[in-house]
Structure formats: structure tokens, C-alpha cells
Amino acid sequence: MDNRTRVLYVALLVAGLAAPAVVYPIFLMKALCFALFASAFNLLVGFTGLLSFGHAMFLGTAGYICGHAVKVMGFPTEAGILAGVAVSALLGYLVGSLAIRRQGIYFAMITLAFSQMLYFIYLQAPFTGGEDGLQSIPRGKFLGLVNLEDDIAMYYFTFAIVLFGFWTIYRTVHSPFGQVLKAIRENEARALSLGYDVDKYKLLAFVLSAALSGLAGATKALVFKFETLTDVHWHMSGEVVLMTLLGGMGTILGPTVGAFIVVTLQNYLSALEGWVNVITGVIFIICVLAFRRGVVGEIAAFLKKA
Amino acid sequence: MTEIFGIPLQAFLSQLLLGLVNGSFYAMLSLGLAVIFGLLNIVNFAHGTFYMMGAFGAWLLLQYLGLNYWFALILSPIAVGLLGVLVEKSMLRWLYKLDHLYGLLLTFGLALVLEGLFRQQFGVSGQPYQVPDLLRGATNLGFMILPNYRAWVVVASLVVCFATWYVIERTKLGAYLRAGTENPALTQAFGVNVPRMVTLTYAFGVALAGFAGVLASPIIQVNPLMGNNIIIVVFAVVVIGGMGSILGSILTGLSLGVIEGLTKVFYPEASSTVVFVIMAIVLLVRPAGLFGKEK
Numbered sequence: 001m002d003n004r005t006r007v008l009y010v011a012l013l014v015a016g017l018a019a020p021a022v023v024y025p026i027f028l029m030k031a032l033c034f035a036l037f038a039s040a041f042n043l044l045v046g047f048t049g050l051l052s053f054g055h056a057m058f059l060g061t062a063g064y065i066c067g068h069a070v071k072v073m074g075f076p077t078e079a080g081i082l083a084g085v086a087v088s089a090l091l092g093y094l095v096g097s098l099a100i101r102r103q104g105i106y107f108a109m110i111t112l113a114f115s116q117m118l119y120f121i122y123l124q125a126p127f128t129g130g131e132d133g134l135q136s137i138p139r140g141k142f143l144g145l146v147n148l149e150d151d152i153a154m155y156y157f158t159f160a161i162v163l164f165g166f167w168t169i170y171r172t173v174h175s176p177f178g179q180v181l182k183a184i185r186e187n188e189a190r191a192l193s194l195g196y197d198v199d200k201y202k203l204l205a206f207v208l209s210a211a212l213s214g215l216a217g218a219t220k221a222l223v224f225k226f227e228t229l230t231d232v233h234w235h236m237s238g239e240v241v242l243m244t245l246l247g248g249m250g251t252i253l254g255p256t257v258g259a260f261i262v263v264t265l266q267n268y269l270s271a272l273e274g275w276v277n278v279i280t281g282v283i284f285i286i287c288v289l290a291f292r293r294g295v296v297g298e299i300a301a302f303l304k305k306a
Numbered sequence: 307m308t309e310i311f312g313i314p315l316q317a318f319l320s321q322l323l324l325g326l327v328n329g330s331f332y333a334m335l336s337l338g339l340a341v342i343f344g345l346l347n348i349v350n351f352a353h354g355t356f357y358m359m360g361a362f363g364a365w366l367l368l369q370y371l372g373l374n375y376w377f378a379l380i381l382s383p384i385a386v387g388l389l390g391v392l393v394e395k396s397m398l399r400w401l402y403k404l405d406h407l408y409g410l411l412l413t414f415g416l417a418l419v420l421e422g423l424f425r426q427q428f429g430v431s432g433q434p435y436q437v438p439d440l441l442r443g444a445t446n447l448g449f450m451i452l453p454n455y456r457a458w459v460v461v462a463s464l465v466v467c468f469a470t471w472y473v474i475e476r477t478k479l480g481a482y483l484r485a486g487t488e489n490p491a492l493t494q495a496f497g498v499n500v501p502r503m504v505t506l507t508y509a510f511g512v513a514l515a516g517f518a519g520v521l522a523s524p525i526i527q528v529n530p531l532m533g534n535n536i537i538i539v540v541f542a543v544v545v546i547g548g549m550g551s552i553l554g555s556i557l558t559g560l561s562l563g564v565i566e567g568l569t570k571v572f573y574p575e576a577s578s579t580v581v582f583v584i585m586a587i588v589l590l591v592r593p594a595g596l597f598g599k600e601k
Contacts, residue, residue, distance in 0.1 A: 045407075051407045051410070053410070098586055098589045098590065099589075101589050101590075101593035102545070102589070102593060102594075104406055105343075105349045105406045105407065105410060106545055108349070108407065108410055109349065109541040109542070109544065109545050110545055110585070110589065112538055112541055113538060113539075113541055113542040113545065113581075113582050113585055114582060114585075114586075116538045116539075116542075116582065117579045117582035117583070120578040120579050121579060124575060234534075234538065238414055238418070241411065241414075245411065274422060274425050274426045275422065275426065276422075277418045277419075277421065277422035277425070278418070278419050278422035278423060278426070280415075280418055281414075281415040281416065281417070281418030281419035281420075281422060282415070282419055283415070284411060284412070284414060284415025284418065285397065285412055285415040285416060285419070287411075287415075288401070288408050288411050288412040288415065289397060289400060289401075289412070292404075292408070
């Protein structure tokens with residue numbers, strides 16, 4: 001990590017700590033959860049070269065499990081989140097071991113199909129509340145002491161969780177394991193011929209990404225105190241692709257930047273209702289045609305040139 | 307009353323027919339996807355949207371120009387195909403040298419835009435479309451009552467599917483197409499205008515989706531969401547069958563429709579997920595897909 005990057009990270013940390021003084025905390029928490037979700041997704045698409053088009057299933061599953069555990073089964077907050085993450089990771093293992101049996105574009109179609117299957121299951125399952133969703137999930141108390149119903153307390157709780165998620169991703173990407181993932185992204189056949197068990201690495205990356213997406217989903221369910229089918233719908237899977245693409249695939253900060261841009265846009269555009277999808281689609285098309293490196297990717301390329 | 311596995315025969319047969327009808331749509335859509343993927347290397351996420359636009363085309367032609375079903379069956383796919391030409395020439399063209407995933411992402415964006423525009427214009431409630439006079443009513447076959455329109459859908463789509471198969475596998479045009487799929491550079495070197503062929507292939511693929519849309523319009527309510535609901539199931543169908551074989555696509559589409567229909571009889575709760583479950587089993591047993599070749 002060079003000095004310039006270190007200064008940037010410290011500045012971001014300070015900004016994150018000070019932010020609730022100026023910005024509405026719920027909005028910040030939403031953006032942070034999506035930032036973690038997109039970063040977890042980026043671990044797959046950006047650093048391993050696997051495009052999952054069904055990542056909403058991990059976000060939503062963890063949200064439902066965490067919500068159900070906390071609300072109905074009376075779990076403490078931390079245990080609820082852990083339960084959500086564990087189930088998401090397990091789901092990631094099941095879906096991942098099937099999906100990595102096919103390469104390239106099939107991988108995207110398989111993940112999309114499985115997430116649609118879960119959507120239908122959650123639509124009918126009794127514990128999800130179907131179309132109404134899971135309402136009034138209690139946030140509980142952190143370690144039984146700090147009341148998280150207070151938005152500021154909840155903000156710092158969320159901030160800590162998301163930081164932990166980012167740290168995990170950063171360490172993964174910069175570890176020998178992460179180097180192997182990049183090798184798979186660049187040239188799978190070569191990685192295989194060098195003796196790496198490519199499927200095992202891909203599956204591990206998939207499970208890790210699913211677990212971290214679950215962490216984002218469980219936290220998000222607590223922030224909003226509800227969980228609905230929106231989080232498992234394929235639109236959500238598309239949204240996380242958009243955040244990552246817009247911010248910059250394969251960059252550390254890109255997905256976070258993309259998530260903040262998209263969440264802010266949705267906030268301002270919500271009055272336009274139906275047009276949101278149209279605008280989202282247009283951004284998608286522009287990104288793919290002319291802006292494939294994303295915001296952070298373009299900035300990095302510019303700095304390299306300068 | 308005759309019964310089969312405790313289900314009245316009439317109910318069983320009518321679900322079977324319904325399954326065949328859905329299967330025909332799956333077959334036509336996955337066929338179009340396969341043809342497009344073969345030559346363009348793009349998974350067309352907007353395929354469902356073009357199907358929806360085909361259905362809306364029929365409704366609009368009747369509503370504003372007073373043109374009936376039979377005109378729509380020809381005009382609507384042509385209009386959808388022309389839109390396909392526009393899309394291919396203005397956007398997809400720039401992506402052929404890139405990773406496959408960009409094609410999927412671009413067409414995903416396109417699907418969002420088009421679906422969103424139709425939603426803004428027409429809302430999400432369905433528009434009714436009448437069955438054409440000629441095909442109204444039902445025929446009593448003795449053992450079951452056969453609704454004429456449903457029979458027509460199955461026959462018409464089978465004819466279209468097999469005509470497509472014939473053109474691609476048995477004619478000179480199809481030979482060019484297959485050569486282009488195999489090796490575009492070499493085919494072009496032999497004097498075949500590959501870029502134009504690519505455009506026309508995309509247009510044909512989406513026109514096929516538009517045709518399916520017109521066929522579907524009297525059966526289901528015409529609404530902007532109909533396309534993206536079906537496309538994900540069609541993706542699963544494509545994963546199950548593999549995109550390598552034309553006949554394979556047709557057969558897989560039809561049989562999955564039938565299986566889905568029968569699930570509705572025996573265990574309705576699973577009818578929306580059965581195709582995905584089959585996909586999981588196929589991935590376990592035969593990862594390359596039923597008709598796919600291991601690469």
C-alpha cells in the first residue's frame with residue numbers, strides 16, 4: 001500500500017465516522033450495506049471473473065433468516081446476523097458447486113435461475129410473510145448493552161460490520177489465495193495446468209462472496225426492520241451488477257463508489273417511479289458501451305498516465 | 307369417468323395441452339436464443355422483452371389500426387425484427403470482441419429500458435386480446451374437449467420451429483450460417499458477408515420471439531412484465547438442453563413445458579420451481595446439458 005492510498009483510506013475512515021453528523025443515518029446505512037454487497041459481488045466478478053446474475057438470493061436469504069431468528073426465535077442481534085451469514089454461505093456452497101460445473105455465460109444463467117427458484121420458494125414459504133414480507137424486526141441490543149433502536153448507535157454498529165467486511169475482502173484479494181483467483185480470471189486453463197485445483201478455488205471464492213453478501217443482507221434487514229421479496233428479485237441481482245460496473249469492476253473501492261452513486265440516484269429519482277428502471281437501463285447501456293472501466297477504473301487510469 | 311393416477315382424464319389432458327402450449331413458447335424462445343448465441347456469442351437477455359413487444363404489437367395493431375390477428379402474426383414479428391436490426395447495428399456490434407458477459411449486461415440494460423417504457427405507457431395491468439374468430443370454440447375429440455386456439459398454437463409453433471431447423475441444417479443459407487458460427491473470419495474470406503448475416507440472424511432470432519408473443523397474446527393478458535417473467539425459465543431450459551443443437555432446443559422446450567404442466571396436476575406448489583430443480587439435477591448428472599457437447 002503506498003502512501004497516497006493509505007492517506008485515502010484514513011480520510012475515508014474519518015469521513016465515515018463523522019458522516020452521521022451531516023447526513024441522514026438511515027440513508028448512510030443503506031448505502032454502506034449496498035457497498036458491502038457490491039464489494040462481495042466484485043470479489044467474484046472482478047477478481048475471479050465469474051459473473052453471478054443471482055446474487056440477490058444471498059442478500060435476501062440472510063435478511064429473512066436474520067429477521068426470523070431475531071423476531072420469532074428471539075435470537076440476540078449478533079447471533080441473528082451470524083445465522084443469516086451461515087445460511088447464505090451454505091446456500092452459496094450448494095449453488096456454487098452446481099454452477100461452477102459450467103463455464104462462462106452459462107454460469108450467469110444458472111445463478112440467475114437458482115435465484116429465481118428461491119424467489120418462488122420465498123413467495124410461498126410461511127416464514128417469509130409472502131407478498132407482505134417480514135415486518136417489524138427488532139434491532140435488539142449490541143452485546144445486550146447498547147440499544148440499537150437508536151439510529152446513531154445502529155449506524156456505528158453497521159459501520160463496524162461493513163468495515164469488517166471490507167477488511168476481509170481486502171485481505172482476501174491481497175493474499176496468495178487472491179492471486180490464484182486473479183490467475184483463474186486471466187487464464188483458467190493456465191492456472192489449471194500450473195496445478196491449481198481451479199474448481200476448489202472458484203467454489204471457495206463463491207462461498208466467501210455469498211457469506212459477505214449475506215452479512216450485508218442481514219445487516220440491511222436490521223437497519224430497515226423489514227425484509228421483503230424485493231431483496232431476492234432479479235432486479236436486485238441486476239442492481240448489484242450495475243453498482244459494480246459503474247464504480248469499476250476489479251477495483252477495491254469501485255463497488256463502494258458505485259453503490260453510493262446508485263443509492264443516491266434512487267433517492268432522488270424515487271419521485272419518478274417507473275422511470276427509475278428506464279434510467280437504470282440507460283446507465284447500464286452507456287457503461288457497457290463506453291465506460292467499461294467504471295468511475296474508479298477511469299480515475300486510476302488517469303492517475304497512472306499523469 | 308376415466309381417471310389416471312386419481313386425476314380425471316379430462317383435467318389431466320387439458321393440463322397436458324396447457325403444458326404443450328407453454329412448451330411451444332419455451333421452444334421458440336430458446337431456439338431464438340440458441341441461434342443468436344451461436345453466431346453472435348451473446349446471450350440475449352432482452353429476448354423476453356421482444357416477446358412482450360410482439361404481443362403488444364398485436365394489441366396495438368388491433369387497437370389503433372384495426373388490423374386483426376392474422377395481419378399481426380406477420381407484421382408484429384417484422385416490426386420486432388426491424389427493431390432488432392437497429393439494436394444490433396447501433397449497440398451489439400461494438401461488443402463482439404469483448405468478453406461474453408458484456409453482451410448479457412447490455413441486453414439486460416436494454417430489457418430494463420424497454421420494459422420500463424412499456425410500463426410507463428401501458429401500466430402493469432393486462433390488456434385483453436380476443437381469440438380470432440376462425441379459431442374460437444373447441445372440438446370434441448371424444449375423450450377430451452380440445453380448445454381450437456391452443457391446438458393452433460402448438461401446431462403453428464412446431465411448424466415454425468421445424469422450418470427454422472430445416473433452413474439451418476438443410477439449405478445453403480443455413481450452411482453459410484453454420485460456417486459463420488464455426489469460423490467467421492474464414493467464412494468472410496470466402497466472400498460471405500458475415501456482418502450482414504449477423505445482423506439478419508439477430509433480427510430473425512428476435513422476430514421469432516415476437517412471433518411467439520403474438521401467439522401468446524390471446525392466451526395470457528398482454529402486459530409489460532410478461533417477457534421478463536418467462537425469460538428466466540427459458541434460460542433454465544437453455545442450460546438444461548445446451549445451446550449446441552437446434553432440435554435439442556425444441557425438444558427440451560416442449561418437454562419441460564409438459565413436465566411443468568403435469569406438475570401443476572400432481573403437486574401444484576412445485577409447478578413454478580420444477581424447471582429449476584430439473585436444471586439442478588441435469589447439472590449434477592450431465593453438466594454439459596442434455597444435448598450439449600463438452601468443450
